[in-house]
Amino acid sequence: LNLTINNSSSSSMSASSCDSYSWGANGVTYNASGAYTNTSLNAAGCVNTETLNLTINNSSSSSMSASSCDSYTWVANGVTYNASGAYTYTSLNASGCLNTETLNLTINNSSSSSLSDVACDSYTWGANGVTYNASGAYTNTSLNAAGCVNTATLNLTINNSSSSSMSASSCDSYSWAANGVTYNA
16 A cells, blocks of 8 residues: 555634725635634645634714804814815724714804994994994994804994073064074063
8 A cells, every 4th residue: 555645734814804804715705703714625635724713893983063153173183164064084993994974064154234323412322222422433242143243333423412602682572593583581
């Protein structure tokens, strides 16, 4: 008996991947962690058993909604946005896989208005209820319908009333030129 014994063989490998893994030994794509085997023939024509110890880590995602006046700085990426919209930022999660964050942002705008007016002696501004006695530019801040700052400006001109007095004497009656009235006493 001229006997040749050829031996079977085995091997194992460990791998980790994000979301899925395609094993070159058999071309199969795996989506879950586990121990997988593949059998084939070795060079001697005997069974070769390969084992894959696979760890699948998952990508992650999150979303948040925010509203702000005029601009918003997103802590996730440090970027300041001036317009409403849906914004995304990608980074790596604790497993080293892709993390996608979405910001649903509403930007409300501040507003302003201006009013010019002229009054005698004093002026009470309806916007704030304050009475002004001198000409000038005055501002009042409040919140607009969107909850943001509204700045109202009043350009005010105050004209002052005046007075004068005169003395006169007359016989029987006096007609005052200032108003055309005749006085008898």
